[in-house]
Amino acid sequence: xxxxITGAAGMVGRKITERLLSDGHIGKREIAKLTLHxxxxxxxxxxxxxxxxPIVGDLSDRSVVDRLVSEKPDMVMHLAAIVSGEAxxxxxxxxxxxxxxxxxLFEAIRLQHYxxxxxxxxxxxxxxxxxxxxxxxxxxxxPLTSYGTQKAVGELLLNDYTRRxxxxxxxxxxxxxxxxxxxxxxxxxxxxxxxxxxxxxxEEALLPVPDTVRHWHASPRAAVGFFxxxxxxxxxxxxxxxxxTMPGVAATxxxxxxxxxxxxxxxxxxxxxxxxxxxxxxxxSGWPTAFEAKRARDLGFTADESxxxxxxxxxxxxxxxxxxxxx
Amino acid sequence: xxxxITGAAGMVGRKITERLLSDGHIGKREIAKLTLHxxxxxxxxxxxxxxxxPIVGDLSDRSVVDRLVSEKPDMVMHLAAIVSGEAxxxxxxxxxxxxxxxxxLFEAIRLQHYxxxxxxxxxxxxxxxxxxxxxxxxxxxxPLTSYGTQKAVGELLLNDYTRRxxxxxxxxxxxxxxxxxxxxxxxxxxxxxxxxxxxxxxEEALLPVPDTVRHWHASPRAAVGFFxxxxxxxxxxxxxxxxxTMPGVAATxxxxxxxxxxxxxxxxxxxxxxxxxxxxxxxxSGWPTAFEAKRARDLGFTADESxxxxxxxxxxxxxxxxxxxxx
Numbered sequence: 001x002x003x004x005i006t007g008a009a010g011m012v013g014r015k016i017t018e019r020l021l022s023d024g025h026i027g028k029r030e031i032a033k034l035t036l037h038x039x040x041x042x043x044x045x046x047x048x049x050x051x052x053x054p055i056v057g058d059l060s061d062r063s064v065v066d067r068l069v070s071e072k073p074d075m076v077m078h079l080a081a082i083v084s085g086e087a088x089x090x091x092x093x094x095x096x097x098x099x100x101x102x103x104x105l106f107e108a109i110r111l112q113h114y115x116x117x118x119x120x121x122x123x124x125x126x127x128x129x130x131x132x133x134x135x136x137x138x139x140x141x142x143p144l145t146s147y148g149t150q151k152a153v154g155e156l157l158l159n160d161y162t163r164r165x166x167x168x169x170x171x172x173x174x175x176x177x178x179x180x181x182x183x184x185x186x187x188x189x190x191x192x193x194x195x196x197x198x199x200x201x202x203e204e205a206l207l208p209v210p211d212t213v214r215h216w217h218a219s220p221r222a223a224v225g226f227f228x229x230x231x232x233x234x235x236x237x238x239x240x241x242x243x244x245t246m247p248g249v250a251a252t253x254x255x256x257x258x259x260x261x262x263x264x265x266x267x268x269x270x271x272x273x274x275x276x277x278x279x280x281x282x283x284x285s286g287w288p289t290a291f292e293a294k295r296a297r298d299l300g301f302t303a304d305e306s307x308x309x310x311x312x313x314x315x316x317x318x319x320x321x322x323x324x325x326x327x
Numbered sequence: 328x329x330x331x332i333t334g335a336a337g338m339v340g341r342k343i344t345e346r347l348l349s350d351g352h353i354g355k356r357e358i359a360k361l362t363l364h365x366x367x368x369x370x371x372x373x374x375x376x377x378x379x380x381p382i383v384g385d386l387s388d389r390s391v392v393d394r395l396v397s398e399k400p401d402m403v404m405h406l407a408a409i410v411s412g413e414a415x416x417x418x419x420x421x422x423x424x425x426x427x428x429x430x431x432l433f434e435a436i437r438l439q440h441y442x443x444x445x446x447x448x449x450x451x452x453x454x455x456x457x458x459x460x461x462x463x464x465x466x467x468x469x470p471l472t473s474y475g476t477q478k479a480v481g482e483l484l485l486n487d488y489t490r491r492x493x494x495x496x497x498x499x500x501x502x503x504x505x506x507x508x509x510x511x512x513x514x515x516x517x518x519x520x521x522x523x524x525x526x527x528x529x530e531e532a533l534l535p536v537p538d539t540v541r542h543w544h545a546s547p548r549a550a551v552g553f554f555x556x557x558x559x560x561x562x563x564x565x566x567x568x569x570x571x572t573m574p575g576v577a578a579t580x581x582x583x584x585x586x587x588x589x590x591x592x593x594x595x596x597x598x599x600x601x602x603x604x605x606x607x608x609x610x611x612s613g614w615p616t617a618f619e620a621k622r623a624r625d626l627g628f629t630a631d632e633s634x635x636x637x638x639x640x641x642x643x644x645x646x647x648x649x650x651x652x653x654x
Binding site for chain 1: 418455465466467468469470471473476479480483484486487490491567568
């Protein structure tokens with residue numbers, strides 16, 4: 001089979017690509033080809049069984065999108081997006097890629113007249129405060145960012161294009177992925193990863209919010225698992241409501257820190273420096289804290305077991321099982 | 328002030344136009360001009376105080392939309408839409424007008440850099456079965472038609488454009504408007520009006536569904552009232568969730584018929600002929616039945632008092648207070 005991944009050079013896209021190349025199949029179907037799209041070239045290498053067709057370009061350009069689906073890939077994993085902070089800072093760019101780009105992709109598939117499986121990366125950013133805790137599966141979408149709005153529009157389109165039989169879609173509302181590998185970034189959510197990743201390396205990390213802040217997390221490995229399950233599962237039982245909040249781990253910052261202490265000791269925890277930032281605290285106060293995610297669990301999606309497990313996954317996947325601070 | 332109405336030649340658009348021309352003001356502000364848009368010319372006539380600027384064209388044409396807002400109308404009432412049945416039959420036309428057209432309008436306003444009030448006609452078609460009864464205000468949008476999807480996308484855009492300060496929007500989810508004046512049409516919802524309107528004229532009407540079907544109604548006069556209230560009210564207390572399910576009357580077909588009997592007697596009821604249509608019954612089974620509509624009521628929107636009141640409004644507005652069957 002042939003799989004298209006948009007946004008394949010992003011953090012989750014790269015990890016999905018690695019997993020697909022290493023597994024070599026989805027269920028019993030061999031993966032013969034990956035079309036890897038992003039605005040920068042993918043550094044993934046073909047294997048004996050799987051060829052790679054790289055395409056560099058912007059989804060807001062319809063001709064790029066037409067090329068992506070010109071060979072009718074059997075499955076489309078749509079991850080490409082302008083991230084939350086940038087979509088808020090640059091209104092037109094966010095709408096061009098996240099809104100028009102998603103529409104272009106769905107339209108290009110429709111006009112090819114075949115019915116591939118489409119797995120759409122949505123986000124819990126489709127929810128904004130106030131809400132009940134936990135948020136039930138039938139709670140309305142209340143985005144408080146342009147990014148969340150654009151993701152919610154993609155969900156509506158996915159449901160309608162699926163209902164009309166243009167493709168067989170499923171939407172995956174990702175929790176905040178934590179621990180993100182790489183360098184600290186200025187995303188408002190960055191500190192959730194920073195306060196774990198940096199201390200594990202023996203580096204200081206800033207904590208801009210109170211310990212009581214609670215949020216919904218999944219490890220990068222769990223996120224990849226959601227896509228793999230979405231690729232393999234029977235979609236018929238999902239019914240017409242195709243977008244699902246993924247299961248995750250609800251943890252307060254205090255619980256995150258406690259888990260770090262258990263895994264890596266007091267030495268690691270001491271590297272977290274509290275530096276309250278009212279702007280970040282304000283943004284984060286509008287974010288969802290915990291979900292029921294019953295539908296997704298019933299359909300076989302699985303979360304990390306605990307925040308401690310999330311930290312251990314990070315140490316396994318990014319430090320080969322032993323972080324520098326543990327020396 | 329200057330008000331733009333899109334879809335001004337439609338049933339609700341015409342009644343709003345009449346009301347604005349007859350009132351001559353919104354609150355204390357005189358209405359100096361109406362820009363009346365539709366795909367057919369409006370037959371509204373200017374008054375001593377209010378001039379009319381008619382514009383004929385299709386909202387999927389961005390140049391038409393740019394003309395609509397070129398004079399920066401102080402208020403925009405956006406009613407133009409391809410209706411449910413047609414948007415389902417012609418996928419591309421529905422998306423061109425309801426999805427692209429709404430986006431064009433919101434974009435054209437944004438690029439004029441002023442912040443008019445925008446009143447958006449949405450619909451309870453953003454909800455599809457199954458749902459709790461009554462449906463609470465925080466229930467997720469689950470459209471089962473392309474029309475409902477397009478209306479839901481418009482709601483998300485309205486919220487985001489309002490949040491970003493491009494305009495001051497409010498979305499009005501209209502109940503099924505009943506009794507619609509005019510001839511019987513083939514819309515799946517047409518029978519709700521037909522079984523009242525036709526008997527009142529002394530004509531036979533077909534009832535394609537069981538008496539137990541329950542649905543959510545507003546008279547044309549109540550619908551106009553929603554827009555007038557949305558035009559006058561203070562929008563600040565609405566908060567970021569700008570789209571509201573309007574209050575209505577939940578009535579079963581049996582209750583509708585009973586109301587007709589009270590108002591116009593057994594002679595009228597005898598003109599309803601039961602002719603079950605499984606296709607229409609199937610479509611209608613996915614429709615919402617009753618809503619809490621608490622937010623809208625708390626914000627001052629008011630429904631008809633009863634289905635009997637809805638019939639009396641029809642007789643007053645369309646028959647001058649005395650229907651032919653009452654002779």
